[in-house]
Amino acid sequence: MRDTHIPTIGELHAFAACARTGSTTRAADELNLTQSAVSRSLGTLEDRLGVLLFRRVKQRLVLSDAGRAFRRDAERILHELNQAAVGVMAFGGQSEVLRLAVLPTFASRWLIPRLREFRLIAPDVTFDIVSRLEAIDFDNEPFDAAIQRSNLRPANTELLPLMEERLVVAISPDLLGGQHLPSDEELSRFPLLQQTTRPSLWLDWFRDAGNDPRSILRGPRFEHFDMVIGAAISALGVALVPEVLVEPEIAAGRLIMASERRLVVSSPYSLIFPAHSLEIEAFVAFRNWLEGFGTHAQATGNIRQVT
Incomplete structure (x- = not known):
């Protein structure tokens, strides 16, 4: 049974439009309704809630204190309903949709370029990433x-390790200016690009090299590794980034490896999922496809591990 105090969608639309326009007539024009229909919805809503949402001042609707408090939530609810509807519409005729949360740079640089391969084996599956x-x-x-x-990984979830996160130092040839590759001590005198959510990466790198991390020159801060890589290409500083995410730039010569050393982070990139997802046929196919990539552990360079 429906709770009688919960507004209808029509009442919320009428209230929000009146709050924006200050008039039932203009709200009616906006909603493509009659003025009387908007007035009825507004009156029904006020009766339902037991409060006056507007004061009538010289033929204009002015929000009451209760109305101002209610407006924020009403507009949020309408926005969320619209977003939910648009999201469902975007799936079109697809019968199987996998909803994934992915680290942003890993999604754009590793996962998305490979999804075409998965589509060849599961053409009826689409993604909401x-x-x-x-x-x-x-x-x-x-x-x-x-x-x-x-x-x-949250508690009570399954985990499939995909690959190690191996950190490498990358520098633009323009920033290097034709000089030899810097030693770790020389590297500390370059602007060192920072990843906002993982601010200790450069500290780990220089501690591992036996250098005093207090001497390093910290550069601009960026939220995503994508931004860090872009900044390195633009010669704003030196990047310490996962090797798997910067391989295209290294191969194309837009960036070069400034050190043979690599740091392996103890938390690998992994597929994390609740047990009930194994009941979804499309997810099982996706999991098996990812498992085929195995755990990457190249043997080149000097590798050290950090937590």
């Missing part, structure tokens, strides 16, 4: 799985 840096609450968020570092 959202970028997320924080852990996923699978009990309260509509995701089937996440691709993140394993340290973001």
